[in-house]
Amino acid sequence: MPNLEKEGFEMMKDMKIFEGSVTSAKGFMAASCAAGIKYKDRTDMAMIFSEAPCTAAGTFTKNIVKAAPVKWDQDVVYESPSASAVVINAGIANACTGAEGLKNCKMTASAAAKALNIEENAVLVASTGVIGMQLPIDRIEAGTKVMAGQLCGSEEAGLNAAKAIMTTDTIPKHIAVTVEIGGVPVTIGGMCKGSGMIHPNMCTMLCFITTDAAITKELLQQALSEDIEDTFNMVSVDGDTSTNDTVLLLANGLAKNPVIDQKDENYELFKAALHQVNTYLCRKIAGDGEGATALFEVKIVGAADKQQAVTLAKSVVTSSLTKAAIFGHDANWGRILCAMGYSGAEFDPEKVDLYFESAAGKIKIIEDGVATGYSEDEATKILSENEVTAIADIKMGDAAATAWGCDLTYDYVKINADYRS
Amino acid sequence: MPNLEKEGFEMMKDMKIFEGSVTSAKGFMAASCAAGIKYKDRTDMAMIFSEAPCTAAGTFTKNIVKAAPVKWDQDVVYESPSASAVVINAGIANACTGAEGLKNCKMTASAAAKALNIEENAVLVASTGVIGMQLPIDRIEAGTKVMAGQLCGSEEAGLNAAKAIMTTDTIPKHIAVTVEIGGVPVTIGGMCKGSGMIHPNMCTMLCFITTDAAITKELLQQALSEDIEDTFNMVSVDGDTSTNDTVLLLANGLAKNPVIDQKDENYELFKAALHQVNTYLCRKIAGDGEGATALFEVKIVGAADKQQAVTLAKSVVTSSLTKAAIFGHDANWGRILCAMGYSGAEFDPEKVDLYFESAAGKIKIIEDGVATGYSEDEATKILSENEVTAIADIKMGDAAATAWGCDLTYDYVKINADYRS
Numbered sequence: 062m063p064n065l066e067k068e069g070f071e072m073m074k075d076m077k078i079f080e081g082s083v084t085s086a087k088g089f090m091a092a093s094c095a096a097g098i099k100y101k102d103r104t105d106m107a108m109i110f111s112e113a114p115c116t117a118a119g120t121f122t123k124n125i126v127k128a129a130p131v132k133w134d135q136d137v138v139y140e141s142p143s144a145s146a147v148v149i150n151a152g153i154a155n156a157c158t159g160a161e162g163l164k165n166c167k168m169t170a171s172a173a174a175k176a177l178n179i180e181e182n183a184v185l186v187a188s189t190g191v192i193g194m195q196l197p198i199d200r201i202e203a204g205t206k207v208m209a210g211q212l213c214g215s216e217e218a219g220l221n222a223a224k225a226i227m228t229t230d231t232i233p234k235h236i237a238v239t240v241e242i243g244g245v246p247v248t249i250g251g252m253c254k255g256s257g258m259i260h261p262n263m264c265t266m267l268c269f270i271t272t273d274a275a276i277t278k279e280l281l282q283q284a285l286s287e288d289i290e291d292t293f294n295m296v297s298v299d300g301d302t303s304t305n306d307t308v309l310l311l312a313n314g315l316a317k318n319p320v321i322d323q324k325d326e327n328y329e330l331f332k333a334a335l336h337q338v339n340t341y342l343c344r345k346i347a348g349d350g351e352g353a354t355a356l357f358e359v360k361i362v363g364a365a366d367k368q369q370a371v372t373l374a375k376s377v378v379t380s381s382l383t384k385a386a387i388f389g390h391d392a393n394w395g396r397i398l399c400a401m402g403y404s405g406a407e408f409d410p411e412k413v414d415l416y417f418e419s420a421a422g423k424i425k426i427i428e429d430g431v432a433t434g435y436s437e438d439e440a441t442k443i444l445s446e447n448e449v450t451a452i453a454d455i456k457m458g459d460a461a462a463t464a465w466g467c468d469l470t471y472d473y474v475k476i477n478a479d480y481r482s
Numbered sequence: 483m484p485n486l487e488k489e490g491f492e493m494m495k496d497m498k499i500f501e502g503s504v505t506s507a508k509g510f511m512a513a514s515c516a517a518g519i520k521y522k523d524r525t526d527m528a529m530i531f532s533e534a535p536c537t538a539a540g541t542f543t544k545n546i547v548k549a550a551p552v553k554w555d556q557d558v559v560y561e562s563p564s565a566s567a568v569v570i571n572a573g574i575a576n577a578c579t580g581a582e583g584l585k586n587c588k589m590t591a592s593a594a595a596k597a598l599n600i601e602e603n604a605v606l607v608a609s610t611g612v613i614g615m616q617l618p619i620d621r622i623e624a625g626t627k628v629m630a631g632q633l634c635g636s637e638e639a640g641l642n643a644a645k646a647i648m649t650t651d652t653i654p655k656h657i658a659v660t661v662e663i664g665g666v667p668v669t670i671g672g673m674c675k676g677s678g679m680i681h682p683n684m685c686t687m688l689c690f691i692t693t694d695a696a697i698t699k700e701l702l703q704q705a706l707s708e709d710i711e712d713t714f715n716m717v718s719v720d721g722d723t724s725t726n727d728t729v730l731l732l733a734n735g736l737a738k739n740p741v742i743d744q745k746d747e748n749y750e751l752f753k754a755a756l757h758q759v760n761t762y763l764c765r766k767i768a769g770d771g772e773g774a775t776a777l778f779e780v781k782i783v784g785a786a787d788k789q790q791a792v793t794l795a796k797s798v799v800t801s802s803l804t805k806a807a808i809f810g811h812d813a814n815w816g817r818i819l820c821a822m823g824y825s826g827a828e829f830d831p832e833k834v835d836l837y838f839e840s841a842a843g844k845i846k847i848i849e850d851g852v853a854t855g856y857s858e859d860e861a862t863k864i865l866s867e868n869e870v871t872a873i874a875d876i877k878m879g880d881a882a883a884t885a886w887g888c889d890l891t892y893d894y895v896k897i898n899a900d901y902r903s
Contacts, residue, residue, distance in 0.1 A: 123824070124820060124824040125823045125829070125831065126819050126820055126824075126831040127823075154816075156816065157831070157848075157851060157852065158852070192814075192819070192820060193816040193848075193852075304819075304823060381894075382898055385894070386899065389898070389899030391899065393613075395575075395577065395612065395613025398578055398613070398614075399545060399577075399613060401547065402545040402547030402548075403547075408546070410546065410547040410578065411580065427578075427614075431580045431614075432578075470895060471892045471895050473802075473895070474809065474891060474892050474895060475892070477802070477803055477807065477890075478809045478810030478812065
């Protein structure tokens with residue numbers, strides 16, 4: 062097991078953090094299979110199933126070009142009494158596929174419902190991959206049936222599901238947290254995928270979180286909606302907000318904790334645990350951005366208010382010139398100040414202090430808007446780590462925000478110059 | 483002389499378009515020199531001078547981090563009775579340089595004023611290059627003095643000035659237009675530089691336009707401000723709005739045309755000629771974007787209003803994923819639809835028709851939001867030209883907009899991973 066603390070994962074007391082996944086919470090199972098959607102010699106479908114019906118929450122892309130599965134899931138999350146299963150495929154996004162695309166969502170849900178003996182409107186679906194192609198629905202249906210017969214609650218089944226949903230991702234992304242709520246251990250586990258077309262505006266790519274917490278639908282949705290503002294909405298790989306962005310959170314109540322039905326201490330505990338899961342997954346997505354060699358973290362501190370900090374942090378983390386400089390281990394602070402300047406947020410450039418920080422140390426680069434006379438060698442050393450942080454203090458107040466992205470590399474261009482072939 | 487019409491330059495009757503520059507209009511001279519600012523073995527300073535005092539107009543970056551020369555020029559354009567000279571250097575941007583940076587602008591203007599026997603507040607200055615370094619003011623002053631003694635009205639002097647202001651540009655960018663106004667030939671000539679950090683929000687990088695037209699200051703500024711909305715503000719190489727963006731327009735009246743002092747036919751003629759100059763220079767900037775192999779033009783037609791068309795066109799032209807696909811000659815229309823979808827403009831994705839067009843032909847890729855079953859081979863052939871256009875018809879009205887950018891390539895990353903060394 063890796064040292065999670067070292068990976069930027071803030072440890073909180075009374076919380077157990079482990080390399081779990083969507084099967085870690087009680088009553089959740091997973092399966093995966095090689096359905097031959099687009100890839101050869103690898104799994105490309107996954108299924109999550111809860112033995113008890115779940116309260117469902119979700120956040121979805123704000124792109125007005127919404128993939129068919131997004132539309133389907135919005136109906137399930139907003140209208141269905143409960144959800145029990147998620148069927149996911151990688152390779153084809155089922156976006157820009159018109160009426161046939163929506164029909165394919167329904168057929169997928171129907172196949173799962175039949176195999177699992179649940180209602181069709183209790184099945185969520187998710188797709189990721191190429192836009193504009195229709196799903197090979199026969200293979201999707203066959204894969205769904207196979208997976209329904211192989212569901213398993215093991216850690217391995219969860220890990221395999223995290224692998225099956227990858228596209229250009231280079232590593233599977235999953236985590237779990239256990240926290241005591243009302244004297245009872247409650248687990249939240251999650252997996253996600255995402256590497257390109259990552260610039261969430263509401264939430265990013267595909268993320269599936271399961272918990273055995275007992276919590277009302279209203280508070281489940283609220284906890285998710287609030288937390289993604291500080292997590293998934295602060296990640297950007299390339300500034301492109303996908304058509305398929307989806308975060309689903311399923312709670313089946315099997316932990317038997319006192320139901321969380323008001324914004325009390327228990328709700329805060331649940332939210333803190335959820336925040337740990339989301340933060341971990343976000344950092345994994347950013348660090349595994351297409352072609353990335355480094356996770357690039359941008360912290361704005363001393364802001365007058367949260368929105369100002371968010372605007373500035375996102376502008377820096379999406380700046381192509383800054384991202385290319387990070388790839389080159391070049392302390393090109395002018396580009397950071399420039400990106401702050403065009404963000405739309407008001408601040409005084411002549412009051413800004415800027416630092417670079419990584420495992421190799423911390424260095425003050427500019428003070429009150431001008432260079433400190435820092436050592437370029439030391440700066441380059443700090444910027445040569447695979448996780449680097451830029452911290453800008455704008456000295457206007459106490460608000461702060463953190464955004465995550467990655468460097469811009471030759472491989473990003475290579476991957477995206479001919480993704481479809 | 484190249485075929486300007488073939489280069490996307492729309493010919494208008496009664497207008498003569500030629501490979502001129504800032505010296506083409508009557509009474510304007512230029513000079514350049516190798517001042518050793520940052521580069522070796524090349525010229526890196528240029529001067530423009532008018533033998534008669536000029537009415538000056540300008541548009542400047544909206545980045546709140548404004549380089550010192552931008553602040554200096556705003557004072558000259560807004561407060562001085564007239565302007566006679568511009569001193570430009572490449573290599574160092576004089577941005578984020580605090581009080582010393584502003585003092586260096588004043589010292590540059592003072593050196594030019596002394597050498598040219600004009601007022602200090604009649605001298606405009608402009609810098610481009612690395613942010614955060616101070617100018618070597620002794621070399622700037624020496625270069626200024628040298629250039630003042632070498633001013634010349636020849637085409638060659640203008641071309642050499644266009645070369646001297648280049649940074650990562652691969653070609654000098656210059657053009658001139660002559661149009662008859664009130665029975666008198668009036669000339670507008672311009673040069674510009676710009677290759678990276680190009681995402682103008684008000685105007686882009688450095689552009690200098692000279693004209694012998696007689697026109698009031700108010701209308702000169704209005705013509706410029708209006709036209710850049712359709713030209714410089716529609717160019718994006720990398721989404722980064724520079725700290726130094728400046729367009730200066732100097733009119734010395736030596737054509738002796740009836741003074742343009744109202745919005746009549748003569749004003750429209752002047753504006754049409756100015757538009758030709760600006761459009762040509764914008765296309766040159768986009769096509770010569772850092773690392774670019776192709777000019778990427780995005781036309782939105784059938785929009786409900788201009789702002790909607792502008793928002794959509796800019797979103798597509800700045801999408802990293804779309805730009806990488808253009809580099810790969812990949813007809814990845816899903817990314818274009820996706821970028822339209824997250825632009826913030828409202829439209830119906832299921833009504834969109836999309837075409838690709840180049841010298842190799844025109845092809846309809848999607849109709850009413852779904853693929854037409856076009857030939858990938860033909861699409862690739864069209865996308866393999868060095869100027870490609872995407873045209874999206876959103877069928878909501880008659881408004882349209884055009885944006886210019888370029889593909890995203892390995893070389894963009896290479897150039898920007900270590901620009902400073």
